Amino acid sequence: MIDLELLLDIAKKDLLDLWMAKTLVFMLVLMPLLLIGMFGYMYPPSPSPNPNTNNLGSVYPNLPVCLVMMDNGQVAKDFANQFIQVSTEQKLFTVSEAASFQEARNMLVEGKLKGIVVFPQGFSAAIASKTPATVEVTVDQSNPTIASIVQSEIAGVFNILNSEMSAQNISAIDGGQWDPAFLTQPVSIINEPLITGAASSFQFLAPGFVALTVVTGSLIGVATSISKEKEAGTMDGLLVAPVSNISIVAGKVIAQTVRGMIQGFITLGLAILVFGVRIYGSPIVMVVVMFLGTASFVGIGIVLSAIAPDQETANVMASLLQFPMMFLCGIMFPIEQLPGWMQVIGRALPLYYAADALRKVVILNAGMNLIMPDILILIGYAAATMVLALPLFDKAMRK
Amino acid sequence: MTDAVDTFDLTRRFGDFIAVDKVNLQVRQGEIYGLLGPNGAGKSTTIRMLSTILKPTSGTARVAGFDLDGEANEVKKRIGLVSEKLILYTRLTATQNLTFFGRLYKVEPSALKKRIEELLAIVKLTEFKDKPIGSYSSGMRQRVNIIRALLHDPEIIFLDEPTIALDPQSTRFIWDLVKDLRSRGRTIILTTHLMEEADELSNRVCIIDRGKVMAADTPRALKDRFHTESMLDVFLNVTGREMRDSTSEHLSMRGVMAEA
Numbered sequence: 045m046i047d048l049e050l051l052l053d054i055a056k057k058d059l060l061d062l063w064m065a066k067t068l069v070f071m072l073v074l075m076p077l078l079l080i081g082m083f084g085y086m087y088p089p090s091p092s093p094n095p096n097t098n099n100l101g102s103v104y105p106n107l108p109v110c111l112v113m114m115d116n117g118q119v120a121k122d123f124a125n126q127f128i129q130v131s132t133e134q135k136l137f138t139v140s141e142a143a144s145f146q147e148a149r150n151m152l153v154e155g156k157l158k159g160i161v162v163f164p165q166g167f168s169a170a171i172a173s174k175t176p177a178t179v180e181v182t183v184d185q186s187n188p189t190i191a192s193i194v195q196s197e198i199a200g201v202f203n204i205l206n207s208e209m210s211a212q213n214i215s216a217i218d219g220g221q222w223d224p225a226f227l228t229q230p231v232s233i234i235n236e237p238l239i240t241g242a243a244s245s246f247q248f249l250a251p252g253f254v255a256l257t258v259v260t261g262s263l264i265g266v267a268t269s270i271s272k273e274k275e276a277g278t279m280d281g282l283l284v285a286p287v288s289n290i291s292i293v294a295g296k297v298i299a300q301t302v303r304g305m306i307q308g309f310i311t312l313g314l315a316i317l318v319f320g321v322r323i324y325g326s327p328i329v330m331v332v333v334m335f336l337g338t339a340s341f342v343g344i345g346i347v348l349s350a351i352a353p354d355q356e357t358a359n360v361m362a363s364l365l366q367f368p369m370m371f372l373c374g375i376m377f378p379i380e381q382l383p384g385w386m387q388v389i390g391r392a393l394p395l396y397y398a399a400d401a402l403r404k405v406v407i408l409n410a411g412m413n414l415i416m417p418d419i420l421i422l423i424g425y426a427a428a429t430m431v432l433a434l435p436l437f438d439k440a441m442r443k
Numbered sequence: 444m445t446d447a448v449d450t451f452d453l454t455r456r457f458g459d460f461i462a463v464d465k466v467n468l469q470v471r472q473g474e475i476y477g478l479l480g481p482n483g484a485g486k487s488t489t490i491r492m493l494s495t496i497l498k499p500t501s502g503t504a505r506v507a508g509f510d511l512d513g514e515a516n517e518v519k520k521r522i523g524l525v526s527e528k529l530i531l532y533t534r535l536t537a538t539q540n541l542t543f544f545g546r547l548y549k550v551e552p553s554a555l556k557k558r559i560e561e562l563l564a565i566v567k568l569t570e571f572k573d574k575p576i577g578s579y580s581s582g583m584r585q586r587v588n589i590i591r592a593l594l595h596d597p598e599i600i601f602l603d604e605p606t607i608a609l610d611p612q613s614t615r616f617i618w619d620l621v622k623d624l625r626s627r628g629r630t631i632i633l634t635t636h637l638m639e640e641a642d643e644l645s646n647r648v649c650i651i652d653r654g655k656v657m658a659a660d661t662p663r664a665l666k667d668r669f670h671t672e673s674m675l676d677v678f679l680n681v682t683g684r685e686m687r688d689s690t691s692e693h694l695s696m697r698g699v700m701a702e703a
Contacts (some may be wrong), residue, residue: 050547057543061554064534240673277528281591283496285547294685442497 056297116170250315258308265300266345325405337398343429350440452502464654477645523592533577539594548595638674
């Protein structure tokens with residue numbers, strides 16, 4: 045049956061063979077770096093500081109916004125000054141001023157501005173006569189993401205200014221009998237997070253990418269390494285030696301698991317160091333999940349290598365499997381966004397459970413007991429696919 | 444003395460195609476046995492079955508005194524295979540390759556190291572032992588490939604076209620190596636398309652065609668039977684002059700890629 049010594053010899057040989065292919069090793073390191081790098085910048089971090097570097101990680105900080113003062117009254121000027129002060133303090137906007145809306149509009153079209161705030165004529169008069177005043181906001185609609193951020197951030201600044209003004213007005217009216225906060229907002233919400241700090245989109249993405257890298261690294265690795273030996277003829281050297289099939293397969297699996305895990309750790313390291321992803325859970329539980337994620341795909345890798353007539357086809361088949369899994373298994377976005385039938389497919393694939401478990405460990409500090417359903421599904425998947433794969437391996441290799 | 448290889452109606456089918464058809468061979472210990480035949484005759488399939496890689500559809504064989512069925516592991520310990528394709532990892536050095544394959548046979552580490560050094564010296568590759576196989580010439584590769592099959596000092600060595608596409612110097616070197624193995628009591632089963640090679644090396648030859656044994660005897664007896672001094676004439680008399688064209692696609696459809 046399994047001979048541990050031979051299995052490790054085969055794993056060692058496979059890793060040595062991989063290590064000698066320097067260009068391939070370079071590409072294998074580059075792949076997770078590119079993946080995490082590209083997506084890291086595509087999904088910006090939350091406005092909380094990076095816990096590792098303490099740098100402010102605001103979403104699009106200091107966007108250029110321009111004020112147009114159509115009203116020259118003191119109240120409008122005071123409001124404008126307060127707007128500038130709050131925006132600058134919170135690093136939301138870099139505020140400039142334009143003489144006319146037309147001038148500001150041209151600057152926005154040219155891309156020099158992301159938003160315009162106009163204080164229209166009659167603003168000061170309205171406030172002075174105790175009637176609601178308006179400001180007009182124009183944003184760069186050619187970029188909907190930034191437009192919506194600018195809009196909500198301008199609204200946020202005016203909320204602060206409105207609250208301050210309401211509080212002053214209420215104290216003036218009732219002479220301190222009522223709490224102004226109670227009159228403007230009788231019920232407020234306090235968020236009680238499970239973890240400290242805000243979870244950015246990237247905090248969601250990073251564990252998914254780690255799971256994807258580990259799983260597909262070993263899937264493609266196993267499929268390629270077996271079919272390569274079959275095609276080159278070196279598999280005959282293993283088959284003719286007194287080594288059991290299961291030792292050959294296990295040796296290859298160990299080697300490719302190590303390869304997948306190394307790629308996973310590179311992805312994770314970059315997510316932590318550059319993109320401020322924080323690990324709240326136990327690293328040991330993480331490694332267990334990564335290992336089981338790999339194990340759940342090894343059988344599929346062996347099946348592919350048995351079906352594929354050559355290494356190139358095996359490689360393409362494995363990559364073909366990898367691509368839809370990125371979308372179906374909740375790696376890029378929550379699976380709930382997909383139509384029902386696609387969710388069923390996604391939930392039928394082990395990557396979904398590996399990513400789900402890893403995310404719970406990384407973000408929510410889940411222990412083994414809380415991710416046990418995911419763990420059991422991964423173990424079940426690994427066992428079932430191996431039972432299917434081993435006889436197929438034997439048949440394919442001895443054809 | 445028991446035969447080194449004894450087959451009993453050894454048969455292998457790939458779908459409807461019969462690659463090896465009730466072949467009965469007896470190879471004596473310590474002889475070089477030439478297995479000759481046109482392309483697709485069933486030589487490689489026979490060798491793959493005898494070396495435990497391929498399971499026979501029916502019939503069986505005893506190799507080194509052990510049954511292919513049920514005692515395959517004992518057979519494996521006693522045979523060495525040099526197949527048509529190079530069984531070496533081209534990115535690894537000769538030493539790395541030989542160490543890996545030696546360990547598969549559980550050769551004790553210090554003995555393995557000594558054995559590798561001896562064998563590399565025999566094939567005159569000691570100075571290149573730490574260079575990757577990919578940088579070797581085809582003659583050098585084949586010399587390493589042959590000693591790879593000898594690491595565990597097997598009783599029986601299968602050589603499937605060992606001198607194919609080699610220059611005359613390398614061919615002569617390998618012939619001498621094979622003769623030396625015989626002189627040390629090893630049994631060698633050799634397939635080849637080179638009639639000169641079969642004549643020079645083999646104690647006995649067996650000509651197979653379309654999966655069946657057509658003739659088996661010493662080269663001298665076969666030449667006498669067909670009144671010729673040329674093994675090529677013997678071969679063409681036995682197998683005919685018609686060309687055996689078949690594409691690899693054709694063969695793979697029949698599931699006999701190994702024969703291509």
